[in-house]
Amino acid sequence: MKDYGAITNQNAKSYIRILGQRLQNAFPYAKHRFSSYEIIILNSTTPAAFSPGGSFIFLSKGLILSLTSEEELAFVIAHEMAHQELKHTALAELKEKKYTEYKQIDAYMSEQNETLELEADKFAAATLAQAGYDPVLATQAIFNAARKRQDLQRNPQVLQLLERRRMALQKFLQKSRVRSYGLLLPQRNFLYFQSILRS
Template identity: 30%
Template sequence: MMKSDRREFLNLSGKYILGAGLAPLFSALISGCKTMEAVTKIGTSIAVSQGVIDESQADSINKSASAVARSFQDITPEQEYYIGRTVAATITAKYRPYNKPQANMFLNVLGKALAQASELPETFGSYHFLILNSDEINAFAAPGGLIFVTRGMLRCCKHEDAAAAVLAHEIGHVQLKHGLQAIKKSRITSALTTLAIEGTKSFGQKELAQLTETFEDSISDITSTLVNNGYSRSFELEADMAAVKILKNVGYDPNGLVDMLNVMKKRLKPGRLDFAKTHPPPAVRIAALRKHIGRYTKVKTAGPRQPRFMAVFRNI
């Protein structure tokens, strides 16, 4: 969903909740999220009964309003999915998908197998993996299990264990809910404060615009972190440690992550919007991994893994 679509939904929900004479009820929002859900549903039900919106639109408004009102700890798996879908739409607006069904199918089979061995084997909308048609060396994990890997990143993977390590790292971010934690707590505080102050009087366009902007910015917090700023060093190292555990559970060699990082270290170019900007230096991650998995040993590529990997990704 693009920013204009989000704005339309939020303005629509506000218009028919407030237009129905329900503005005073917003003062109760300060008491918790359940009240916001109830008020939103009242407003959208009225709009549906008047033929202004249909059931599908009402459902989307309810889900959006419910999700953005919560801190990341309180967000349900269903709400996390809808937030993640919005983030994913923003990412795919910036990066075109790679239109090679065989390669994307391989990535999904591999990724879903890894996810089953994680501490979050299922999400509301299931895990989905997509290759992005970009030479940037990068990967993104939207809340709810929507994971993207660029062609540039896959070129850093010389064997299947390395590709598995990239996906396991991103699954680690989903498992640890790092994306949701990117939402600034001040966003929610600001929204609730505005609602409490304005709830006893007429809600104007200015106040509604402020709320709409706050909710949009919650999504922007996540996408900006993923694409522009990157997670904190501690979050990245946490995801690496989660990846090691996942890889071991499935039978992949964690040294595959070291191999990928060594290739990345040679290919990253300072100043570009890729892992060089959004992640700790590969050398830092490699040092932390060695403390965790011990001395490096060469990844064994004998057996069926290497031929099937090369058959799909040789010309990526």
């Protein structure tokens, strides 16, 4: 955050706050770890999203501009919320303290990390359906951001992991009763939000 700074435009902050609250209200269970989440948009062109814990979620401007719909953005946010609701961030902190000598190992290659990602994907899909989004359309978010990352495009193992995540999520959606009963939402607000970040 110190390297990039945060987007301070009030319209952008209001849009992302309302979207975050809508998703939190649609969580698959009533008891939440946090009363609200603070979603911070970093002024970076590199697509990235992460949740360090403590109800904070960071999204980069580059990530948001790489997405094609509000469904995709909602999926990314719900996925990061899921990591905190499912206490994945606490597991990551414990792992870092216990195995500091392995900090340089690429997290994408961790089998445990892949399991956590799949858990967060399923939680996010269920949340999106409850919020009125189409979780099937949202699965494209897994790939759209990666397409903008040249370092990921050069790593076939990462691309294979992303494909496994996409296939696992599609299988989950087919087998489960997770469906959206809402209407396809207009994209006007999302496109306006993107235009703010481009200016």
